[in-house]
Amino acid sequence: MAIDHLDKPSLTPSEVRSMCRTDQWPFPATASCSDGYVQANLIVLPEKFASDFRTFCKRNPVPCPLLGETLPGDPTIPASLAKAADIRTDCPSYCLYSGGKYLSTVTSTKEHWKEDSVGFFIGCSYSFEGALIAAGLVPRHVELGTKVPMYRTTVPLASAGVFSGTMVVSMRPYPASAIPQIIALTRPYSQTHGEPFAYGPEGAAALGITDKDGTKPDFGDASEIREGEVAVYWGCGVTPQNVVMGLGDKIDGIVMGHEPGQMLILDLKNADLCETDL
Template structure:
């Protein structure tokens, strides 16, 4: 069982989780399960010259790319309503660094890479509504298996913006088919963290261009286990914008969090509800 990891400690505050990340002491490979009741964010860091197009890209694709906020150019301070006293260069557990569309490094901070014209964007994450699913009586298979949320690259083209284009990425959680309407109802209000599912079951997988209908070969994350009567349920995923930036092969250096290792916010999940 190579994908069994330490359990997250749900008693930690968002600031304490960020402190663990800053000190490179997060004992798990993802932030799912930490600080239940608080939102988490995907990160994309770009040179200022791409900021307008990226912002528009997010506005045109609010389901996979719900923009929660951004830094001032060159200032790595996270806006205080998102995460007080946080420095985006250090407060995710791991980062990917890209150059001209190729991943060139994976590091625990981006202090050396941050530039005077860097802008960090904060994008909603579906971990934010997982607590609502649990409170609604719906467990999370990746937490039960203690492994990584499976994510898929789909064939669905996103709405392009200037030089930025790409395909949607989705996260997946298995649930009984007959419970899907309730799953829709619970996650629908979380419009700023992907909202209701974009599809489910073999028909949904086909529409999204996902061949692996049983959750065995995700593009990222770990395989899952489908129980009798369960289907794969897919949500827009905040890995989409970083994948789009990479696929667009923008010239220059840009950074993102390592998928699954989000920035844990001080924003309560109620604050990302409509």
Template sequence: MYADKTPSHIRQLIRNGEYNDNTSGLAPGFVQGNLAILPKAWADEFLQFCQLNPKPCPIIGMSGQPGQFMLPELGEDLDIRRDVPRYRIYENGVMTQELNDISEVWRDDLVTFVLGCSFSFEEALLADGLEVRNISEGVNVPMYRTNIECRPAGRFSGTTVVSMRPMKAADAIRAVQICTRFPSVHGAPLHLGDPSLIGIEDINQPDFGDAVTIKEDELPVFWACGVTPQVAIEQAKPSFCITHSPGYMIVTDLPNSRLAIL
């Protein structure tokens, strides 16, 4: 019903309150982004954190000045306050509420960061004939906290969050080859196989998103995930911050092909 809609149409549906679900599988061919919005006093340190941790935090866009909420370089009439299906509000590192529109809490000192999302490379996997389980099962991708430490920057530190897609060994190798071409949306997987080696105790209990079926002949394949900044925000405890809800992305007008290394 929604998969064939243009990014602009999807954003309009979200803005009008007609769509508020996760965005996996929407707007094939176009980049989706994770979101982090922080006060100006925290923006430089967060930018450095992203630069030091490009796998989980690849920046694909940011506001040109504090308070700017229209991001024309990412999409026509893209309003970052109203075009994400679900936002999270953090106060002193604690999530206090989820909203479908942040216009009422917007401030003139806020700086927006849009980070690459694994939903973009899912298109390349599908095009090569690989199954993406969260799409075939119609659920949000499973995401997990790990013991993989990020490089700290100022007040920001923490561990990497990963997304997981189960695959047969041969398909996992092909996925590595494909995703290496997309460094702006997390690139190649960080880990294949035993989840306990990266600190995941129960693969059937993701920290974010939904569990998916893992068949007996499949390996869990883990990619760095743009939910990582939310863990860093929990650690840094800025007085106020806004993110997307995991899996509920900003859909941009940027073609995925622009991010690929040919």
């Protein structure tokens, strides 16, 4: 690739957003991009569902930590999250849904943004990966240069009006002996899913996940669970997209989300969202 010379971790958030806006983003995932900066999941809904969705996030803060939202009809990302940024174009790619069905993946949602569209920004587990990498616990998908693998689970979420469904989790394989350290490292990132939801075969059973070797995720890319390793699962901000897919015609119009694994990079620093008193 002509972009081999790009150093992904050193790209600034505004450089990444500019590359996305001009369709020049060359990577399959934003993992390990813009070291130290918060990455966000997106979902864009008609305004009449906004109140229910806010309540849904409050009631399910582990998969759906709500970082902020746009004004209805205004695609400007709040300056507290990212400056001079447009929710319609500044993410590498977007998934479109209608009537609960996936339609297509696009690099701009300009033609689908409506007067009553409200965009929501939800924390992403890529945000705590810098802390794992600094401790020598490099996530497998960073090593492989792929998207993190994500799974649908059977875990029911707390309902809120029209919104109900089951949780999505992200997965990283680690030696079982590293779990206490992983819990301690990721716990302070409570706005970006925090400590693992579950791990190991017992955790997979509780979540209803049957893919034992990490090769058949529902979203993102296949991984490898190596000998002596167990799967470690975190809440995942793709959950709202999965919920929307389960709601069918209850949500009318086009719903837009980021492409799982291809996140919006904010100007916020991970350290700004880190709760050090936990």
